[in-house]
Amino acid sequence: MSGWREKLPGFAVLAGLLVLWELSVRLKWVVTPTWPAVSTVLETFWQSLADGTYLQVFGSSLERLLYGYVVATLLAVAIGIAMGVWRRMYLLFEPLVELLRPIPSPAYLPMAILFLGIDNTMKVFMVAFASFFPILLNTVAGVRSVDPVLIDTGRTFGLTRAQIVARIVLPAAAGYILTGMRISLAIALIVTVIAEMVAGNSGIGFYILSAQRSFLVPEMYAGVIALALLGFGLNKGFVALERMALSWHEGWHASAT
């Protein structure tokens, strides 16, 4: 396949860097316990994967990530549709959204701890709050981009307002909404890790930080690699779902030019 051939140089760079990492330790270019050989790191990675450490560590991370993400998605899509459909709702909430949106999510972590403590509730809230805005803004933009002809079509067939929203606005805005959801999924992972590092006793964030603190250096690196793979996998999985849901979308866009 030509696709493979095209991607080969990129993988070669990656492999080259890993080899360089290994050589830097084997040939004693760098001699420090904070820089273990990549083979040591990978071995630790396999071990932790095999003995179920990661299953447990990522299990609790994924659980709070998904709770927060799903809550954020439901709320953001519902409010986003309301704001997109009713101008009054838009005018009511737009200043608030514009004020809250630019705050980097770690900044409200101390407040969240004050109000919600350091338990799971706080972390789920953090994830939900941070994931909320990209989905909200994309939903509003998506709803506003729906062509009025499409809505008039619904009206001439006698659809009620609720039916127009469910059967016309929602699918027509799906492309925007899913883009927002994809952005938020990455954010959700970031915030999960941060929240677990700041106040946690479980999860991948806590695991990486405590590995560093107890000087389990290979474990720390291996955890980061595992996290990279998880992020990669989440995004790939989401893109695949998106493709399935929007199989009509690409061809439609291509034909609309």
Next chain:
Amino acid sequence: MKLGVEGVSKRFGSLTAIEEISFDVADGRFLSLLGPSGCGKSTILRMLAGLIGPSRGRVAFHGETVAAPPPGMVYVFQQYTKSLFPWLTVLANVEFGARSPHARRRGHPASREECMQTLRLVGLEEHAYKHPWQLSGGMQQRVAIARALVARPEVLLMDEPFSALDALTRESLQDLLLRLWSELGLTVVFVTHDIAESIYLSDEIVVLSRAPSRILKHLEVDIPRPREQLATRESPRFLAYRRELYDMVVAG
């Protein structure tokens, strides 16, 4: 009398688009609204459809004031690319019409089989499982017509439905429309700025002036049916109507 426009005016802010218009559309008639671009023809059609309300006067359908889109009327838009649902297949688009609330109000909704039959009627049966954007413009507008027909309308409101199509496609769709109109006993209100098209299709033509739009003339088209693209368009009567209307539309 089926459809009545009674002393209708329409203002947008301080701008008067439509000025005191009245005409009736009788059962089974094919009536065209003809006028230059931007004269407010579409605005009149949107008021007939109940998509917007008049500033003064009223639109009546079977004697009742039209306040919202009533069952029994379907609107076919000029912009077929925007009016069809891109996420649905051709057949699913048609089924949308068949299962719509308006279709349900007019009795038993058309089954999938009947939807296929309607697609056959407009010559698209083998494209049933494609998406609209995979079809040509003319085919897409035929999908929109099929979707309108399965809702079992008495009245089809058509807003320059063929103006974005090439000449040959336009003529074949004109003939398809005339066939469907006579076979299904529809009433059609057809908006166009194409003089020849309005003569070729219509029983009656309402000629509108430039904005603020008034009725310049409401005339009967006395040309026998069935009509035929070449013979009808070359007939002396057709040409006489064309000359008469041309002066009127251009003078505005």
